Amino acid sequence: MRKIVLTLVCALAAVSLSAQTYQPTAENLKSRQEFAEDRFGIFIHWGIYSIFAQGEWYLQNAHGINRDEYAKAADAFYPHRFSAEEWVSAIKASGAKYICITTRHHDSFSMWDTEASPFNIVDATPFGRDILKELADECQKQGIALHLYYSHADWSRDDYPRGRTGWGVSGRDRTQISWEHYYNFMNQQITELLTNYGPIRAIWFDGWWDHDEDATPFDWQLDEQYAMVHSLQPSCLVANNHHQVPFEGEDIQIFERDLPGENTHGLSGQDISRLPLETCQTMNGMWGYKVVDQDYKSTETLVRYLVSAAGKGANLLLNVGPQPNGELPAVAVERMKQMGEWMAVNGESVYGTVAGDIPQQDWGCTTRKGDSLYVHIFELGYDRLYLPLDCKVLSATALATGEAVKFQKVAGGILLEVGKVQDSIDFVVELRTK
Ligand code: GLC
Numbered sequence: 001m002r003k004i005v006l007t008l009v010c011a012l013a014a015v016s017l018s019a020q021t022y023q024p025t026a027e028n029l030k031s032r033q034e035f036a037e038d039r040f041g042i043f044i045h046w047g048i049y050s051i052f053a054q055g056e057w058y059l060q061n062a063h064g065i066n067r068d069e070y071a072k073a074a075d076a077f078y079p080h081r082f083s084a085e086e087w088v089s090a091i092k093a094s095g096a097k098y099i100c101i102t103t104r105h106h107d108s109f110s111m112w113d114t115e116a117s118p119f120n121i122v123d124a125t126p127f128g129r130d131i132l133k134e135l136a137d138e139c140q141k142q143g144i145a146l147h148l149y150y151s152h153a154d155w156s157r158d159d160y161p162r163g164r165t166g167w168g169v170s171g172r173d174r175t176q177i178s179w180e181h182y183y184n185f186m187n188q189q190i191t192e193l194l195t196n197y198g199p200i201r202a203i204w205f206d207g208w209w210d211h212d213e214d215a216t217p218f219d220w221q222l223d224e225q226y227a228m229v230h231s232l233q234p235s236c237l238v239a240n241n242h243h244q245v246p247f248e249g250e251d252i253q254i255f256e257r258d259l260p261g262e263n264t265h266g267l268s269g270q271d272i273s274r275l276p277l278e279t280c281q282t283m284n285g286m287w288g289y290k291v292v293d294q295d296y297k298s299t300e301t302l303v304r305y306l307v308s309a310a311g312k313g314a315n316l317l318l319n320v321g322p323q324p325n326g327e328l329p330a331v332a333v334e335r336m337k338q339m340g341e342w343m344a345v346n347g348e349s350v351y352g353t354v355a356g357d358i359p360q361q362d363w364g365c366t367t368r369k370g371d372s373l374y375v376h377i378f379e380l381g382y383d384r385l386y387l388p389l390d391c392k393v394l395s396a397t398a399l400a401t402g403e404a405v406k407f408q409k410v411a412g413g414i415l416l417e418v419g420k421v422q423d424s425i426d427f428v429v430e431l432r433t434k
Pocket residue numbers: 045056057206207241256280287
């Protein structure tokens with residue numbers, strides 16, 4: 001019996017020890033808070049894959065490309081229309097507060113001046129410019145936070161221990177596989193990213209899922225890597241798109257192509273944690289530039305998606321895939337401009353809010369900031385809306401115009417006399433509550 005008790009005590013001690021291993025610093029907690037208040041970021045998927053114009057998975061999806069033949073695209077990468085100033089201005093115009101850019105995707109090409117591999121934008125292209133440096137400087141200049149996407153999975157290097165994707169790629173030397181070598185390479189790159197480009201607010205890892213079906217669980221040695229990130233920049237948030245509940249050492253929780261709690265794409269069935277949340281979504285269909293992919297979501301859909309994310313207490317990271325010439329697609333720029341116009345008027349009901357008192361409904365959703373409860377009405381078949389509320393409502397105002405909206409107290413809540421919905425995208429009514 002004593003032995004059992006002792007074992008139990010030891011087991012519990014081990015659990016609480018591991019649960020307490022990662023203690024976010026004060027800078028990190030501040031950064032989480034700022035991140036959560038931002039609510040809106042723009043994702044950029046850009047690399048030499050844009051030249052093929054088939055999306056960022058082309059190397060794998062074309063089934064049978066030799067990695068050395070694919071790599072020749074680097075020598076034709078000359079994005080002469082790239083302008084960090086134009087990108088950041090267009091992104092800021094959307095109302096987004098941060099940018100997350102792919103520094104190295106699964107195809108292994110590095111979009112910065114890295115010493116760890118010659119397969120990078122400075123050494124392997126005639127363009128020769130460190131676009132990450134230009135972007136990082138511009139972000140600082142225009143006051144917008146920078147996040148870096150970094151792929152754990154790699155379909156081109158010899159040393160990467162192959163997982164369940166990348167099998168469509170030929171030309172790799174199996175005899176050179178070495179996790180240790182690959183892990184050191186990644187850590188060298190991550191160190192560069194967190195040393196040479198100023199403040200980086202988040203590292204957004206992706207590709208863990210490449211080994212999620214291994215017979216023996218694959219050890220990515222994340223603890224050590226995350227600790228390295230936090231020691232290089234304590235305020236840098238660690239995110240991982242592994243489609244699981246967050247692991248030890250992570251600072252935010254990511255969802256892909258679905259809002260938290262929804263799972264229409266099969267990637268977001270995981271429980272929702274108490275960490276700040278973010279959902280990434282495409283503006284058209286693919287992440288990287290794809291020539292046939294012109295099916296852009298409407299501004300109405302995009303604004304409602306952003307607002308619905310806020311209604312679930314999450315950020316939206318909305319993707320744009322720049323063209324091979326370095327420009328952001330004109331349609332994407334137009335959508336961002338229109339989103340920004342809406343946010344300029346209604347942003348206070350999104351930025352700095354938390355999920356509202358009433359969860360998502362057919363008609364829309366709610367967000368809250370202090371004593372203000374924002375009612376977001378997307379579609380309403382009636383001119384009155386019943387809102388079940390525990391709090392007392394002092395006033396109701398149309399956010400965009402400042403006009404009073406009539407309401408009546410009824411059992412269990414209020415009846416809002418919405419009348420004619422004044423904004424076809426999202427008519428926001430601010431309730432002052434007590
Ligand atoms: C997936 C894809 C990848 C994309 C990412 C964005 O993990 O593999 O191409 O970058 O989602 O969420």
